[in-house]
Amino acid sequence: MFVESQMLELKREVTEGLKKEVIAMANTSGGEIYIGIDDDGTVIGLAHAKQDMESISNMLRDNIRPDILICTSLQIVEHDEGDVIKLEVTRGPRRPYHLAAKGLKPSGVYLRHGTTVSMATEEAIRQMIIASDGTEYERMRCLNQSLTFSETTPVFDSEKLKLAKSQMRTLGMVDQDGYFTNLGLLLSDQCEHSIKCARYEGTTKLAFQDRREWTGSVIRQVNDAYAYIDLHNSRSVTFEGLTRVERSTYPEAAIREALVNAVVHRDYGYTGSILVHLFDDRIEIVSVGGLVHGLTVEDIELGVSESRNPRLANCFYKIKWIESYGTGLQRIRESYRGSEQQPSWHVSANAFVVTLPKLTFPTPHDHSPLDAWLADHADFTSRELEEYLGKSKSSVRSVLAQLVDRRIIERRGSGPKTTYHVI
Secondary structure, three states: OOOOEOOEEEEOOOOOOHHHHHHHHHHOOOEEEEEOEOOOOOEOOEOOHHHHHHHHHHHHHHHEEOOOHHHEEEEEEEEOOEEEEEEEEOOOOOOOOEEOOOOOOOOOEEEEEOOEEEEOOHHHHHHHHHHHHOOOHHHOEOOOOOOOOOOOHHHHHHOOOOOOHHHHHHHOOEOOOOOEEHHHHHOOOOOOOOEEEEEEOOOOOOOEEEEEEEOOOHHHHHHHHHHHHHHOOOEEEEEEOOEEEEEEOOOHHHHHHHHHHHHHHOOOOOOOOEEEEEOOOEEEEEEEOOOOOOOOHHHHHOOOOOOOOHHHHHHHHHOOOOOOOOOHHHHHHHOOOOOOOOOEEEEOOOEEEEEEEOOOOOOHHHOOHHHHHHHHOOEEOHHHHHHHHOOOHHHHHHHHHHHHHOOOEEEEOOHHHOEEEEO
16 A cells, blocks of 8 residues: 655656656655556556657756656555556756746745655755855855856957856856855845945045945956045155156055955855945955865965865866955055055954055155256246256256146247246
8 A cells, every 4th residue: 555655656657747756856755656656555567668768858858957767666566456667766966956937946945844845945955055056155056056257258258258158167156066156146146235335525434425236246346446545546646757657646556456355255154245335545355255164364474275165266276356365465565665544454253444644745846956956947948947957958848848748837928038847
């Protein structure tokens, strides 16, 4: 006598519902399905058992992902009342199994509870993925398998790198079964994480001036965040002698390195956003997740490299956003060389904060004798400049031409009465 249970399912005939039953057993604890037996345990038998067995095999192969055939076996069992198909299902190693047409969504993933088949919750699906793929975020299968890469593809194209399926598999954006991984999600238009920015008046968080949030591919987020910070990164132009010198309030290299490091090394197991705080005297960039276990601040300052997301780091390396592994903090510090202000970082259990101080510069008179002389001579003649520089008339004529071209001075009058005026 056959009685349905957690591990036993009875079906009169082959139906479309068989797919859900097999998925549920493979996702739960396995079991057996007898086809040709009524719900009450009465053997009915199948008139075309061999054909039905072939249909079942094709159904499972064509409609369930990942490949579930390795978890199943089919055999015909002879009874006096007729032939019965016994379908054995083992618990699968690549859970969650799902309907190919539905994907990794509750509507396509099923579990067995007693004799009942029900849709899995999103949390149950996540737990099955973790159990199958491990806890390394970027290697895990992504719940969203409808990803697009309109923002990332042009960046790869600019470095003559293609993003066809084969290249995605090599990079780790697609796994061995053809599923997009969470690395693929991070580089896709559908990325679920973001960078948030707040700009404050003064040096505290008491008065907001502006708020922004950037979404989409992490590549787009870095670009957008950098562009916004750069918009508020004031620049000044001075001349050291005749050399035009442009300085930024914050070193561009430091901003770029801090943003890239925050994205590459953050812990994507947390849903919180990367935070950027702009103050009058500093920029703070807060990445979610502390240091990789076993590393210290001293280690990373010395260039020891242990990325939490090595495949994402590799992608950034390929597009030349990372020049060499383990040099991020060193490059930030290098960009402040010679400055009284120095960058700093603070690490907690779940955050890494980089602080970039605003640079202050000496006035041009501190380092340019010519600028100082011009500041004291609003109007002068070429002879006066010759005497000051101790240069020939032809050399001074060249200096004057360059100063006029750069609109530092303007020429007034002509002939012997020509003078020059500092603008």
